[in-house]
Amino acid sequence: MNASAKTLEFTFERTIPASPAEVFDAWLDPKVPGNPWNAAEKFILDPKVDGLFYWRLTTNTHYGRFTKVDRPARIEHTWVSPSTQGRESMVTVTFAKQGENTLMTLVHSDLPDTDGGRGHEKGWNYFLGIFPGQFGGDPLKKR
Amino acid sequence: MDPLTDVLTALSHPSRRDIVRRLATAPARFTDVARPLDVSLNAVTKHLKLLERAGLIEREKRGREVFISLQPGPLRLVAGWMHEYERFWNARLDRFEQHFTEKKKEKKR
Numbered sequence: 001m002n003a004s005a006k007t008l009e010f011t012f013e014r015t016i017p018a019s020p021a022e023v024f025d026a027w028l029d030p031k032v033p034g035n036p037w038n039a040a041e042k043f044i045l046d047p048k049v050d051g052l053f054y055w056r057l058t059t060n061t062h063y064g065r066f067t068k069v070d071r072p073a074r075i076e077h078t079w080v081s082p083s084t085q086g087r088e089s090m091v092t093v094t095f096a097k098q099g100e101n102t103l104m105t106l107v108h109s110d111l112p113d114t115d116g117g118r119g120h121e122k123g124w125n126y127f128l129g130i131f132p133g134q135f136g137g138d139p140l141k142k143r
Numbered sequence: 144m145d146p147l148t149d150v151l152t153a154l155s156h157p158s159r160r161d162i163v164r165r166l167a168t169a170p171a172r173f174t175d176v177a178r179p180l181d182v183s184l185n186a187v188t189k190h191l192k193l194l195e196r197a198g199l200i201e202r203e204k205r206g207r208e209v210f211i212s213l214q215p216g217p218l219r220l221v222a223g224w225m226h227e228y229e230r231f232w233n234a235r236l237d238r239f240e241q242h243f244t245e246k247k248k249e250k251k252r
Contacts, residue, residue: 012232015240017244083228094159
């Protein structure tokens, strides 16, 4: 794959009923459900600029390096996984005050536009299997 | 309905997928679209309406003729929906949001 290869970008938004600082801290706290590190079987997390993270779920490993950690407004890190074919994709999370709430925006960019990325069912099925049973809800219903 | 549902509905019928394939090469007149399909003109009109609702086609009047062209943009919604990270982050963020909603409820008790 070369530098001019097509990439995909996805943007997600959630309104969280807490202050930006609380949401920012929770996103980097592996004890809080929902952040990327929470479900990991093994993880290393060093959330500072040039700090690294690693997490493993079954045989699926993810690596990255933090490029911006700006409490409470912004976190940026790279994201390398089998689905990115070993290349660095980029995850940017911003936290904006919205009254009493926080508008949290996550952008996952520079993802290779390949069948490997689009076709993978395994990761999602794992989460689908866990979430409804554990929390009594179907994560798909909200969408 | 949401845009993704409209696109998936539009693509759920083989005749409509044939129309999309036909228009992928070039815009066509209504009669050209209808001819290869083994259905009534009324049915073709209904198929076109569903494709139009999904934003997949546009009609343009040129003189007496109406030309139908493909607008492939909404097809990206389907590609996005199928993407691993689309599903991954939505599931994660739903759970993260739920954590705070539950916390807030507990505080109120």
